[in-house]
Amino acid sequence: MPEDDCSISQNLIEEKLTNLNNYYLQRGLSHEDLFNVAFPETASKPKKSLKTHIIIYTAIATLLISILYNCNAFSFVYGIRCIIPNNYFIWEATRPISDCSFCSTLTEAIELSNVTREEFEPYAYSSKPIIVRGAFLHWPAMKKFSWKFFKELYASVEGSYKSVDQECQFLHFKSDFISIRDVFAMSEARVQNLANEKSWYVGWGNCHPVILQEMRKFYPKPHFLPADAEFPHKDYIFMGFDDGATMHLDYINRLMWQAQLQGSKIWKLVPPPECQKICKPVEFQIGPGDAVLLDTRVWYHATAIPNNQFSLSVQSEYG
Numbered sequence: 213m214p215e216d217d218c219s220i221s222q223n224l225i226e227e228k229l230t231n232l233n234n235y236y237l238q239r240g241l242s243h244e245d246l247f248n249v250a251f252p253e254t255a256s257k258p259k260k261s262l263k264t265h266i267i268i269y270t271a272i273a274t275l276l277i278s279i280l281y282n283c284n285a286f287s288f289v290y291g292i293r294c295i296i297p298n299n300y301f302i303w304e305a306t307r308p309i310s311d312c313s314f315c316s317t318l319t320e321a322i323e324l325s326n327v328t329r330e331e332f333e334p335y336a337y338s339s340k341p342i343i344v345r346g347a348f349l350h351w352p353a354m355k356k357f358s359w360k361f362f363k364e365l366y367a368s369v370e371g372s373y374k375s376v377d378q379e380c381q382f383l384h385f386k387s388d389f390i391s392i393r394d395v396f397a398m399s400e401a402r403v404q405n406l407a408n409e410k411s412w413y414v415g416w417g418n419c420h421p422v423i424l425q426e427m428r429k430f431y432p433k434p435h436f437l438p439a440d441a442e443f444p445h446k447d448y449i450f451m452g453f454d455d456g457a458t459m460h461l462d463y464i465n466r467l468m469w470q471a472q473l474q475g476s477k478i479w480k481l482v483p484p485p486e487c488q489k490i491c492k493p494v495e496f497q498i499g500p501g502d503a504v505l506l507d508t509r510v511w512y513h514a515t516a517i518p519n520n521q522f523s524l525s526v527q528s529e530y531g
């Protein structure tokens with residue numbers, strides 16, 4: 213086609229399209245409407261509402277959190293699981309609200325000594341923090357238990373390491389240990405927390421029947437606990453230096469008792485949020501042979517080991 217003829221055709225097409233464009237604009241259509249008709253594949257799609265975005269992002273976040281929890285990813289982030297195997301958020305959200313009667317008149321822990329079962333009975337299920345001074349000084353475990361004792365015990369029982377990994381629970385706190393094997397593989401220098409060695413503090417549940425049987429040869433059930441109380445088939449050992457557990461609640465079925473076998477330990481207790489206007493925080497220190505009895509389901513609690521001491525304690529539940 214000659215160039216002049218082409219120019220004429222282009223002008224004619226432009227004129228007709230302009231007239232057509234004006235025709236539809238006069239009848240109420242917008243430029244965007246005409247563009248969408250001319251180029252449907254690039255037409256703007258309806259925008260999602262803010263509500264739709266929130267629903268989508270919430271669903272993705274929920275899915276992500278569930279996956280992370282199933283992989284136990286948060287346990288390492290917290291550095292503390294205590295008696296909390298998984299799903300901290302759900303437990304916290306569904307925790308029964310306390311009526312604060314257990315702490316409203318309390319200013320410090322209740323201290324007892326030489327207590328009998330009958331004398332202990334009024335306090336047993338009061339949820340008040342109780343110290344029984346020197347309660348376990350006669351236990352053979354006071355002298356027998358050590359890092360070396362447990363290392364040799366675990367090495368002698370088939371399936372013991374696996375039981376901690378899969379059933380009993382290992383608590384690394386702020387240490388770099390991943391499992392009980394790592395704890396028993398550390399050097400003697402680190403065990404003793406010598407200069408330039410990295411400090412450590414760990415805890416673990418002992419639920420392997422043979423391990424539990426061997427441990428319990430060196431301590432009985434606390435003599436002052438109720439005769440009809442139920443006890444779990446798992447006892448915890450906590451040992452190490454410096455920082456213990458950070459502030460947390462335990463999601464367990466019973467009340468906790470802990471025997472301080474070596475060194476001292478500082479306990480810091482805070483009432484649950486609904487009681488913080490009525491109740492006061494409580495702090496105390498215990499030493500070798502002392503017992504602590506605490507409802508760790510209602511008292512937020514943290515522990516620390518003073519003055520680079522080595523602390524070793526055994527813990528279980530009753531109820």
Ligand SMILES: [Fe+2]
Pocket residue numbers: 294295457460461462508513
């Ligand atoms: Fe705890």
